[in-house]
Amino acid sequence: MTASVLRHARISGVGEHRPAQVLSNDDLAAKGLDTTDEWIRTRTGISSRRVAAATESVITMGADAAAKAMAEAGVDAAEIDLLVLATCSMRNAIPGGAARIASAVGARGIGAFDLNAACGGFSYALSVAADAVRCGTAQRVVVVGSEKLTDWIDWTDRGTCILFGDGAAAVLVEPSDSMGIGPVAWGSDGDGHALVGVPEGDWAIRMDGQAVFRWATTELTPVARRACELAGITTDELAAFVPHQANTRIVAAMARALRLPESVVIAHDIAETGNTSAASVPLALSRLIASGQVKSGDPALLLAFGAGLTYAGQVIRIP
């Protein structure tokens, strides 16, 4: 699989945008929602989530995160030739947001497109970006995960409104001498399309939480193992596991099923962020790096999964 590539790809910078407005569990209860902070925390691991202001959008948050990732990598807009936006929460389906983000960061004219694999989106987009670099289609790619999910939330639906939040994060992908982004293990299950999403004729995200929980805790362990196999390492050799921040209970069940040793740091960003769909994995990666618990070159397994159903994972080296 790796023998035919022109060169490897790696992540050279990470940037994030977290909206300033915090909405706590107590705030939700105070709004009249029939729930408690304790109930939400024990079922989900979430204490609060960020809510974008009226002036913040998938575009503005994504552009801010992209600019920060480019700055961290020390790359100018003129050096970027592709931008991929993973999102599922644009207010309007047409046009997509990638071109506007490219223009906003000063990279007008480059290839730009949106990719919708919902919560699985970031790992899908990262794989496409890495392949573009490996094959020489692109030199430097910005991959953005940006979501304003609160536009799609029914604040009276306590099965969903407690879970989701807004935010964006981005990475810069560029050529590398060694494998900085491993081959992707990805897949989908359209038979499960009704488990989570905006139903036909509805306007808000609905979810069968119990069914999603069962799917995530049983079907994704082999995907995680396969991503490690494709990268040529064992789960024991990982320095970190960066799963989609859907629910700490899902993450704990996955870690147990994978028998991850204590040495593997599990990224934990959900407590004050909630589930931010395609932004969740890069936001968790960004926080993990900032925490100092991992160092440059460490192998980390990313695993994104969600509505579709879609899932994708790959081993990366921490930039």
Next chain:
Amino acid sequence: MTEQDILNGLATIVNEIAGVPVGDVTPTKSFIDDLDVDSLAMVEIATAAEDHFGVRIPDDDLKDLRTVGDAVAYIEKAGVAV
């Protein structure tokens, strides 16, 4: 496998997933009210029991398994080799 074997196997699973002492997992106990096992832990217990006993416990049936005894009877009826 006897009913007692199923109970023992189930008790081990409940202990591993929810941290409930094995001795507390007796037939009359309610998972939610007595053992403090919530709906997500019930799903984990069900999937672990599926692997262990080689049975299927769909979500629709799972919600009817109120007590440990209900679960033992379900697993027995679902065709575990007795």
